[in-house]
Amino acid sequence: MAVNNGVRAKQMLEARELSHAKRGIGWGLLSGATWGLDGVILGIGTAMAPFTGGASIYAAPLAGACLHDGFAGLWLFFYNLFTGKWREYIRTLATKPGLIVCLAALFGGPIGMAGYVLGINMAGASYALPITAMYPAIGAIMAVFILKERISWRTWLGIVLCITGAIIVGYAPPEGSSPYFHLGIGLSLLACLGWGMEGVLSTYGMDMVDPDIAIGIREAASFVVYFVAILPLAAGLPIFFAAFGTKSLWIVALAGFFGGLSYLAWYRALNMTGVGRAMTFNISYALWGVFWAWLITKTPVTPALLGGAVLIFCGTVLATTNPRELLNLRKR
Amino acid sequence: MKLPMRFRIIHLVSQRDNISDREVMEALQDEYGDEGQYKMSIIETHLMSLRAVGIIENTGVSLDENDNLVQQFSITDYGRDLLDKYLPSQWK
Numbered sequence: 001m002a003v004n005n006g007v008r009a010k011q012m013l014e015a016r017e018l019s020h021a022k023r024g025i026g027w028g029l030l031s032g033a034t035w036g037l038d039g040v041i042l043g044i045g046t047a048m049a050p051f052t053g054g055a056s057i058y059a060a061p062l063a064g065a066c067l068h069d070g071f072a073g074l075w076l077f078f079y080n081l082f083t084g085k086w087r088e089y090i091r092t093l094a095t096k097p098g099l100i101v102c103l104a105a106l107f108g109g110p111i112g113m114a115g116y117v118l119g120i121n122m123a124g125a126s127y128a129l130p131i132t133a134m135y136p137a138i139g140a141i142m143a144v145f146i147l148k149e150r151i152s153w154r155t156w157l158g159i160v161l162c163i164t165g166a167i168i169v170g171y172a173p174p175e176g177s178s179p180y181f182h183l184g185i186g187l188s189l190l191a192c193l194g195w196g197m198e199g200v201l202s203t204y205g206m207d208m209v210d211p212d213i214a215i216g217i218r219e220a221a222s223f224v225v226y227f228v229a230i231l232p233l234a235a236g237l238p239i240f241f242a243a244f245g246t247k248s249l250w251i252v253a254l255a256g257f258f259g260g261l262s263y264l265a266w267y268r269a270l271n272m273t274g275v276g277r278a279m280t281f282n283i284s285y286a287l288w289g290v291f292w293a294w295l296i297t298k299t300p301v302t303p304a305l306l307g308g309a310v311l312i313f314c315g316t317v318l319a320t321t322n323p324r325e326l327l328n329l330r331k332r
Numbered sequence: 333m334k335l336p337m338r339f340r341i342i343h344l345v346s347q348r349d350n351i352s353d354r355e356v357m358e359a360l361q362d363e364y365g366d367e368g369q370y371k372m373s374i375i376e377t378h379l380m381s382l383r384a385v386g387i388i389e390n391t392g393v394s395l396d397e398n399d400n401l402v403q404q405f406s407i408t409d410y411g412r413d414l415l416d417k418y419l420p421s422q423w424k
Contacts, residue, residue: 005394005395006394008395009393009394009395009401009402010393012393012395012401013390013393013401013403016380016401017380020377020380020381020384021384024384082368083368083369083374084367084368084369084370085367085368085369087334087367088336088337088369090333091333091334091335091336091339092336092339094333094420095335095336095339095418095420096417096418097339097418098336207382207385207387207414208338208339208342208387208414208418209336209338209339210336210337210338210378211381213336271381271384271385272380272381272384
């Protein structure tokens with residue numbers, strides 16, 4: 001009887017752990033789908049007044065990014081209030097891992113998100129999204145230098161595929177596109193650097209922090225840096241304030257909702273199913289972005305766009321996950 | 333100041349080898365019992381995630397008299413390293 005109980009207990013445990021990892025994959029996919037949607041909605045919102053004006057070409061997209069992270073942080077705070085975790089913000093900020101989350105926010109927000117928003121604004125969502133999807137590959141390269149991680153040939157192959165995909169996506173802008181198209185592609189690459197660094201820092205200190213709180217702090221810290229440092233420098237504050245009372249504010253708020261949901265799902269997936277797998281499902285947003293842009297803004301899906309997005313997706317899967325492990329979850 | 337609950341769970345596991353999920357729940361009652369996050373489902377999720385990232389490890393599993401799964405956990409070397417680095421000094 002005792003032996004049977006032991007065997008059954010082990011089976012139940014295995015089933016529970018498997019379901020935990022599978023839920024993690026679900027969160028990873030949700031993070032990809034909502035991030036793609038976020039990019040398309042943010043693109044619509046920041047194509048309207050007051051985001052169409054501004055003292056410089058940077059001012060409006062940065063004001064949009066600031067509002068986006070501000071709203072994402074606000075929605076996440078409401079969520080944490082609802083789940084009874086709001087006291088954890090201050091407690092977490094009093095610990096070193098909490099401060100590492102803030103540092104990761106600097107790279108992920110003002111560098112990653114600013115590059116991403118400027119990229120969408122100048123090069124269009126369907127180009128910026130697949131390029132920024134290279135960030136896990138960039139993260140892997142940085143991990144070699146910073147975390148002294150070893151990188152296999154499979155990973156390098158994945159990195160090469162990603163970069164090839166990005167070149168295919170970036171090649172030959174469609175007619176009538178923004179005059180800053182190439183700058184937009186460059187800024188999308190900068191976003192990759194910021195997010196890659198964010199990933200490295202996260203790996204370094206974030207295992208100990210509740211993912212729901214980590215992401216709440218990350219969005220709030222990012223908003224604060226935009227508001228006190230970036231926007232005043234880029235002359236973005238007038239646009240920030242002008243947005244209040246316009247329809248575009250609500251569209252950015254909606255994008256912030258999906259952005260917050262996406263990040264929440266992403267941080268949870270990291271914890272539940274492992275970094276490699278979570279990153280792989282997260283970057284499915286390159287494909288989701290093409291899908292949502294086609295569905296909502298009727299952006300045509302060109303063969304080059306689809307081919308490049310698929311290459312980036314395959315490359316990142318190669319770079320961040322052992323495909324055999326991905327198919328066989330039981331042998332983790 | 334109180335530790336964040338997840339951080340406190342790591343600390344608890346580091347102090348008691350083979351602590352069960354229920355003992356963790358009971359031990360947290362005085363500190364976090366009046367908060368909305370004090371729920372078995374949330375504490376279970378923390379424990380499973382901490383195990384998945386290698387901070388704690390599963391050291392035993394059994395069934396109680398009502399056929400519910402009871403898990404036991406201990407800290408890993410990686411978890412102890414993290415605590416050495418990041419546990420605030422007043423908790424050491």
